[in-house]
Amino acid sequence: MTEAWIDDVLAYSGIAAVDLYLGATQLRHNDPANIDYPGEFKFGGGHVIEKLIRGEELQLFALSYGTDEYPLKELRTKFTIDDLNQATMVNPRNCYQNYNVAVNTSNKTIYTYLGKLKPNMGNMTYSSAGQLSPLLNDPVYRTIGIGSSVWLAGAQGHVYSEGTQHTSAVVRTANQVPAEGAGTLALTGNMKEMDGDFVRGVSFKGYGVSIALGVGIPIPILDEDILLKTTVRDRDIRAQVIDYSIDYPMETGKVLATVNYETLKSGIVNILGRDIETASLSSYSMALKIAEILKAQIRDGNFLLNKPYQPLPPNQSMKAMKAGK
Amino acid sequence: METRKLLLTFVKNVVERPIVYNLVKEFDLVINIYRASISEEEEGYMVLDITGPTKMIDAGINFIVSQGVTIDNAQKSFRWDESVCTSCSNCLTHCPVNALHIEDRKTMKIVFDQNICIDCMGCIPNCPFGACGSIFQD
Known part of the structure; x- marks a missing residue:
């Protein structure tokens, strides 16, 4: 296959002859994206993956140039996950260890992967399970490493690598809990063993499509230090509030305030003298x-x-891509 | 005095009848319309509160039914599908009346109170999972 679409979502075919990669954030063919801003992004790769895992029927359309041993040049067929020999999830960034908190200080609404942000700091959104988030319970990666077994949407998967953007050299507070976005994990698992309730296609108006995954990671209590670090509470975890209208897109590095997860989960946070309603994108x-x-x-x-x-990697920093000339 | 929330469905041949006018004039009811629409097929929906003495509300409802209008007093146009909701909570800051809310901050589970909902539909485009919908939208 040289080109392939599953339920009209383009899959990557530049690998072995009849293998495909389907990306969770890939849009459906002819999706108008943000041409009519803000776009709706109703269906994409994440939704196809959810359908596949739920055992629903999908359409494959594929093209090829034809060879002596693979003469078929066009294929249109229906299939379910049971028709595939292997269906493996390969997810290069999961379980972000802490993440920033979004507000919008501008006077117009903006649309982000942390949801719709109302003007003049009309709301504040975050995305972490806080005290239940795996890497916040093992802040310096004493038990979670490459090869660790993880519960990945119902399947027994494992960590195959550090995740993309893994940044362990960060500011840390008491008990070495990161005070900003830090470690990440690359996870893999057998989609045939997964439960569709924990693999969900998501649509963010004005932003795009993605996938929400359920992940659980066991932490063996091997000594007092590991035990102590798993007792982390929401009040011990601080996150940085970032202005997504200017400081995030311009990469200024400016932090408006820091807040802890206990306050975030209370529903109201006071920063810069204002009470702001909060909401989460991940599900506690x-x-x-x-x-x-x-x-x-x-x-x-x-x-x-x-x-x-x-x-x-215990002491790794992150760099942005070099700017164009 | 009481207030009842109704979802009225009008079939094609009753869309042009002045139902609300008569509820006010003949039955002395206070009407608060949240949303109304007529489709290309000339069928209509209306979501409204009616307030007045119980006797007059009952009489008004009998009148509405006698005009061939279907009443659903269990629902508004808004639909929340609990089985699709993951309780992420992104809807919370887009629900102006806290009909979608968290009762127990220990579990952070989202609950929906039909009686408080004003059918503003603010949550619908803000649910990444598609748990919110309305009969007024596809």
């Missing part, structure tokens, strides 16, 4: 559910913990 209630499922699986002997074969 789903995180609780996953923690219970994983706990039961471990107790029943259905999920075995293992030792990572390589640690995550």
Whole structure:
């Protein structure tokens, strides 16, 4: 296959002859994107992946130039996940260890991957499970490393690499909890074992499509230090409030304020003398559910913990792409 | 005095009848219309509150039904699908009356109170998961 679309979403075909990569943020063919701003982005790669895992039927349309051993030049067919030999999720960035909090100080509405931000700091959004977020419970990666088993949307997957943008050399507060975006994980797992309730296509008006995944990572309590760090509470985790109307797009590095997750989850945060309503993009209630499922699986002997074969890079910084001339 | 929330569905041949006018004039009811629409097929919807003595509300409702209008008093046009909602909470700052809200900040689970909802539809484009919808929209 040289070109292929699944449910009209373009897949990458520059690999082995009949293998495809489907990207979660790929738009559907002919999606007007932000031409009529703000676009709706109703359907894309994330939605196709959710349908696949739910066992729904999908349409494959593929083109090829034809060779002596692969003569077929065009294929249009329907399939489900059961018709595939392998369906593997390969996800290069998950479980961001802390993340910034978004506001908009400008006088017009903006649309971001942290949702719609009302003008004049009319709302504030964040995305982390805080005290239940895996890497915030193992802040210097003592047990979570490359090769660690993870609960990935119901499948037993594993960490295959540090995630993209993994940045371990950051400002840390008490107990080495990062005070800004820090480590990330690259995860993989068998989609045939996944549960569609934990793999959800999402649409962000004015921004695009993506996927929301349920992830749980067990942390073995091997000594007092590991135990102490898993007792982290929302009040101990601080995040940076960033102005997404100017400082984020212009990369000024300016931080408007810092807030802790206990305050964020209360629903109202006071910064710069103003009370601002808060909302989350990640689901704490789903995180609780996953923690219970994983706990039961471990107790029943259905999920075995293992030792990572390589640690995550402990002292790594991040750089932006070089600007064009 | 009481207030009842109604969703009225008008079939094609009753769309032009002055139903609301008569509710005010003949039954002395206070009307608050949240949303109304007529489709290309000339069928109509209206979401409204009616306030007045119970007896007059009942009489008004009998009148509406006698005109061939269907009443759904369990629903507004807005629909929240709990099975699709993940309780991310992004809707919260887009619901001006807190019909979508969190009762227990320990679990952070989203709940929806039909009685408070004013059918503004502010949540619909702000739900990344598509859990919010309305009979007025596709």
